[in-house]
Structure formats: C-alpha cells, structure tokens
Amino acid sequence: MNLDWTDEEAAFRAALRTCIALNMRPGWTLDNRDMPEPRDIEAVKAFCAALGDAGFLTPHWPIEFGGREASPWEQLIVSEETWAAGEPRGGQYMNTNWIGPALMAFGTDDQKSQHLPPISRGEVNWCQGFSEPGAGSDLASLQCRAVRDGDSYVVNGQKIWTSYAHAADWCFLLVRTNTEVPKREGITILLVPMDTPGVEVREIANPYARHLIHEIWFADVVVPVSCRLGDENRGWDIVRSVLANERVGIARHEHAEMVLDQTVADGVGLGLDVDDPALAETIGSAYAWCEAARSMNYAAVGERIRDPLGARPLASVSRSITGPMEREVEWACLEILGDQALASGTEADRQVVTGTTSMIAAGAYEVQLDLIAKLSLDLPRSR
C-alpha cells in the first residue's frame, strides 16, 4: 500500500498553502473563525472570495457548478491546510462540504442558480438550523413549526446552539410541517434569508468565547414555498445524506497537532523539561491521538471514494475519534502549561474550548458509538 501523496496532490497543496498565506488576515486564529467581530465576517468573505478566484474553494464540485471534479483527497487537503491556518473560511466550509452538494442533489433549477454561484464565489455565509432544546441527538423530535399559508410557510419556534448565526446570510432550516405522522415523516427543509422579518439571533453568552453559539427565534416568519428544498415532509431523507457529508474529512487533527507543537514550544520556553518521562508520555500520547484521528479520517475518505452511495461506518469511527483527540490535546496543554494554559488568546486556551465542546458538537460521542455498534458490529443500541 502506498500512502504517499501523488506529485499532483503535493503541488496542489503547495499552491494552496501559498494562496492561504497571501490572502489570510495576519494573526488569524481559531478564535476568529467564530467571527466575533464584524471585521472577522468581512475577512472570511474576502478570504473565501480569493480562494474561489484561485479555484481552491470548491475544486471537488462538478464542472457545471464551478468546480473541476477534483478528488475527495484534494478536498481533504483543502481542509487540512485551512484547519492548520485556523480555518479562515469561518463557517463557509459547511457551504462547500454539504450545503452546496445538498442543493445540487435536491434543489430546483432556480435554487441551484440562485445559491450555488455565490457559494462557489465565497460570497455568502450559511448557518445550520437543526438543533432545538428538546431535539439534539434525537433530532427527529424537532418542534419548530411551519404552517402552509397559500404560497408561503409561516414559521414559529426556536433553534439552539447554532454556530455562525450572527454572521449568516441564509439558514438551512429544519421545520415540522406535519404533527400527525411518525416524527421523521413530518420534517421539511426551508432555505431562509436571515434578514426576514421575525428572525432574531441571540448569542448564548459563555465564559469561553464570543459568538461561539446562538439561539435563533422565529416569530411569524413568512417563507415563500419556493424556498423549500425537496418535497414537503420529505426533509429527513435529505438530512441523512447531508449528515453523512458533514461528518467526513474535517481535518481537525491538523490544527490539534499545531496546537501541541506550539504548546510544547511554549513549555520549553518556560524552562519545562519535556523529556521528563511522565510529561513525555502525556505529550507522546496526545500526538498519537492526533495521528490516529488523521489515519481514520483518511480511511473514511477512502471509504467514500470506494462506495460514494453506500453506508459509511468509517465516517462514524472517524468522527468518534475526533472528540477524544481534541480532549486529549486539551489535557496535554493543561498538563504542560498548568494554569498558564488558560491565558486568554493562546492556542492552549482555545484548545480548552475545543476539547470541551467537540465531544458533543456535530453529534454526541456516545451517539457515534451507538452508530458504530449498530452499523458495523450488529450490536443492540445502548438506549
């Protein structure tokens, strides 16, 4: 088995790295990815526009939608290089990874021509309006209600934990359109402009980071039927394919290793003996987790290439390793730097946020384990 990158892939990575270095705002970190300041929102759009111009934003998309059908490996290289740089695409990685592909697969011609060109030019921010206070792991229990009224739906309800909502132009929103049928058969997807009257974004204040998560409230929000993606009440089938794309190929391992490198260097700078056996074991173990996450990520991409439409058990395995990896790196940072790891604005400090949230964001760790038990091991669900 040859695990080396091809010459073409290596050249693609080198050109991409140059493009990122030229166009990323100096000093960008993962903190900026949440776009806490208006200037971060502008920086994300300017950076994504430059990537789009250079052909690095959607290379994996079909030619008819502005891509060049690059392999999923090149898509992974884009993720590795942008994560290593603190993900200066902000939330636009979602546009290219799964929102665009969902529109291609299920959108009307009008929806495709309205949404895909601005996404491939890096001009729009989207957010993902899925979770609700009573519907996270059990997403199909969602209650946000849309009632048909002529050529429109009227939406009332709440979403929670939404990333990037304050910076979003559009929301990929799941709503309930039928309460009389089994819960998965009454869900519809609406593509909602965030400046529609009645849409209100509230930041969820937390001690860690600004604009990390939000609530979105909908009060009599009128959404034209032309903004519906797919058929009424058939949204769950789309969501299942969306989630398969959401979970593969996010190169968090690249950033986690960079954080470890930086934190070890900071520790050495403070006179710490990183060769002390106990500390060396902690650091070595954290690097091993990063490499395990990298390997499983590659295995999941390989699985997707071999069988694009098949079940993706390795996607769940890959996802289930990512959370513990981030947490191990967080713990290593705390052990290396002690309370100095919590100094605001440092890579280690941000890692405490990432390590804390990554066991639950984009699907709880235990739920991923359940999926592996069910899909791969034929075991009963844990609950």
Ligand SMILES: Cc1cc2nc3c(=O)[nH]c(=O)nc-3n(C[C@H](O)[C@H](O)[C@H](O)COP(=O)(O)OP(=O)(O)OC[C@H]3O[C@@H](n4cnc5c(N)ncnc54)[C@H](O)[C@@H]3O)c2cc1C
């Ligand atoms: C930083 C961050 C960003 C997020 N961004 C978004 C976003 O942009 N859009 C969006 O829609 N959502 C977002 N989320 C929400 C995220 O998808 C949910 O938090 C996640 O799906 C879990 O749902 P929950 O919070 O309701 O927890 P619950 O579903 O209540 O789960 C809580 C815990 O219960 C246990 N549990 C639950 N079900 C099972 C089960 N079946 N088997 C075993 N154990 C179980 C697990 O230990 C789990 O950790 C984000 C969350 C975070 C933390």
